[in-house]
Amino acid sequence: MAPERRGYFESEYGRKQLLDQLVSVELITAFGTELGLDSDPVYQSQVEQALKDIKYSFTMNKILGTITIEEEEALKVYNEHPERYQEQESIKASHILVDDENLAKELISKISADEISFEDAAREHSSCPSKEQGGDLGEFGRGMMVKEFEDAAFAMEVGEMTKTPVSTQFGYHVIKTTDKKGQEPRPFTEVKDEVMNKMLQDKQMEYYSKLMTELQEKFPVTYNK
Template sequence: MENHVLAKVNGIEITDAILDSTIASLPPERRSYFDSEYGRNQLLEQLVSVELINAFGTELGLDNDPHYQAQVEQALKDIKYSFTMNKVFGAITIEEEEAKTVFDENPDLYQGEASIRASHILVDNEDLAKELIGKLNGGELSFEEAAMAHSSCPSKEQGGDLGEFGRGMMVKEFEDAAFALEEGEMTAEPVATQFGYHIIRTTEKKGTAPVEFEAVKSQVMNRMLQEKQMEYYTKLLIELKEKFPVEYK
């Protein structure tokens, strides 16, 4: 395909190829817009504007400005670093068979999260909490009755039921106590948190759900790729420090 010159600004040519490469470098959501004839014309005008401003910058003597020169030098270093790393990392790949082996050998890393369902009674007095535990154990009150009568948490309207939750959704003291209980078991002592004193009953426990390899394949492969890249990068820097002189002052 012939590379047509679309515009010339101060002797600098803007061609089809330049326009195409500029469009290809854009994010996908913007790329489709500039692929249209109208979009290409708009982009061409933008490139023309850039060359006009650059020509004016040269006229202002920026090419001899030390601050400009320093930034250009740093930009070139950054570009070279980026291209070099892309070339280095581009040669590192993870095969699906490798990922499947790692998945099979580490099943716990890729299983679903455990969750529980629990109810609680929240009071601001430890003695009251202990008294209620005694009444609950003695059958004088049901858990729901005690929650509705004494709990300061809005969950009292549901008999203290907090619904289902996983790790990291409750304060640590509450979470540790609730997950440690067996299904249907209640805490023997009040659990103190920043909110007060809790009597906790775990009503349902769900174990980790098995996950198929296909469901997490990309996650496994991405994780392995990052680890492999960092391992190679660390090794490469050691080799390069031996190859090229490095002096700290």
């Protein structure tokens, strides 16, 4: 129970409210018996289903609660499959977006000849809001940009600029890749819980499948057609 809730029920007013609620439940339950609900078939069916649900929940908690994963097991899996726990590849890039392909070509030529900086060209000509940051789009991973843009940006080395405009549904882009991060392994301490939770789920599912097979053999089920 949350501390604030506990504090409420520890107060005299809170205790009285709780007691009143418990008394109300008992009174309504007694009245339900007086109304004959205990012999009502719909009521009986729902009670039976509720009891089954409770028994199922308690049984699952009991059998699955015995399954555990040790940290040593998780470390072994981590060391055997480091590719599963890598940082996603990402880059930083800037771009200049224009509607005219010839203008994009002209800007590439001028930037390459050091007649204007990439940032100044973006501020003067780009139609993208990133122009205010000199075209800087920040860091992004794969799948976050349209394919044509992504392919061009990820293919370049740091500091490299597209030699020809990149055409997308938005217009023509002059792209410059400013930083790259490869797929580096994340430290075990960072992914330990992730590894252990996945292993626990797999182990529980394996046990559950095996148990269901055994139970179906022990308690044969027939289906009415």
